[in-house]
Amino acid sequence: MAEEKMHTGNIGVIILAAGASSRLGTPKQLLLYAGKTLVQHACEAAINANAGAVTVVLGANAGLIQEALNNNAAHTVINTGWQEGIASSIRHGIKTFTQLNPLAEAVVLLLADQPYVTTASLKHLITTYQATGKHIVASAYGDSFGTPALFHKNIFPELLQLTGDAGAKSIIRRHLNEGAFIPFPEGNIDVDTAEDYRKLIG
Numbered sequence: 001m002a003e004e005k006m007h008t009g010n011i012g013v014i015i016l017a018a019g020a021s022s023r024l025g026t027p028k029q030l031l032l033y034a035g036k037t038l039v040q041h042a043c044e045a046a047i048n049a050n051a052g053a054v055t056v057v058l059g060a061n062a063g064l065i066q067e068a069l070n071n072n073a074a075h076t077v078i079n080t081g082w083q084e085g086i087a088s089s090i091r092h093g094i095k096t097f098t099q100l101n102p103l104a105e106a107v108v109l110l111l112a113d114q115p116y117v118t119t120a121s122l123k124h125l126i127t128t129y130q131a132t133g134k135h136i137v138a139s140a141y142g143d144s145f146g147t148p149a150l151f152h153k154n155i156f157p158e159l160l161q162l163t164g165d166a167g168a169k170s171i172i173r174r175h176l177n178e179g180a181f182i183p184f185p186e187g188n189i190d191v192d193t194a195e196d197y198r199k200l201i202g
Contacts, residue, residue, distance in 0.1 A: 010105035011126055011150070013046035014093035015039070015074070017112035018059025018082035021192075027061040028191045029112045030068055033200060038191065039065055039112045043074045046110060049122040055097050056112075057089045058082075075100065087162035094159050107156075109168050110148040115200055116186030117148055125150045128180050136179035138172050141188035145172060145181055 017039050021028040029039040036044070039056070046054040054074040058065050059082025066076055079092040090109065098104050108125055110117060121139070125148060129137045135152035138145045146169045151159060158171050172179060191197050 010052055010101065010103050011107065011129075012052040012097050012101060012104060013049065013054045013108045013110055013122065014090075014097055015042045015046060015054065015056045015110050015112050016086060016089045016093065016147075017042070017065060018057050018062075018079050018089040019086070020060035020082075023193050024191070024197070025194070027064060028197075029061070029065050031191060031197055033115050037068050038115055039068065040072070041115060042110055042112045042117065043069060043072050045117050045119045045122055046108075047073050048119040049126065051108065051122070051126065052104070053097065053101055055093055055100070057093045057096075059089065084163070085165035086167045087164055090162055090168060091160050094156055098153075098156065104153060106150055106152045108148055108150045111190060113191045114147065114187060114189070115191065116189055121182075121184055121187075122148060124182055128182055132180045134178065134180040136172055136175050138179055138181055139184035139187040140181040141183075141185050144188065145169070146187065148184075148187070 017029045030037045056074045056076045057079050058076055059079045062078045077096045079089050081088045125137050129150050135154055138149035149168055
């Protein structure tokens with residue numbers, strides 16, 4: 001029974017990496033941190049978490065980022081409607097993932113610019129989901145919460161209804177009493193500006 005519980009083949013990871021990094025002025029997905037690009041960090045953490053398929057949703061600068069991910073085990077898809085906002089990438093990722101994995105049980109949503117996300121933190125989401133049976137397991141940081149976050153397939157219809165810049169946080173908030181939360185203080189650190197990047201590598 002324990003072995004069956006540890007099977008994570010039907011739990012995938014979707015990495016959201018479609019943004020144009022307008023505030024930064026250069027593709028943040030390709031910024032170097034500890035010798036690798038941010039998107040490579042995200043992909044390696046996801047692949048090594050022993051989940052099912054890893055899908056990277058690209059949009060702006062898709063060609064450059066795809067080249068950087070060459071020889072990577074992640075599956076890349078291009079969201080041509082990325083300019084709508086993050087919701088379009090979430091929808092695109094969920095649709096692609098479920099088409100490729102009809103038996104999908106749950107998915108972890110992850111942003112490409114969260115440098116402190118590790119394989120261990122992703123595994124923690126999955127094992128907490130397996131232990132609690134909660135349909136949402138999210139990261140908690142400071143007085144907030146968000147990605148990386150795991151969503152059971154019963155939540156997929158709500159994710160597919162997101163529009164514009166509305167991310168998954170609005171859905172987590174809607175299900176506060178039904179979710180589990182894992183302390184992850186570093187989850188609040190992302191890279192949106194040149195100052196953010198200076199702090200990261202400083």
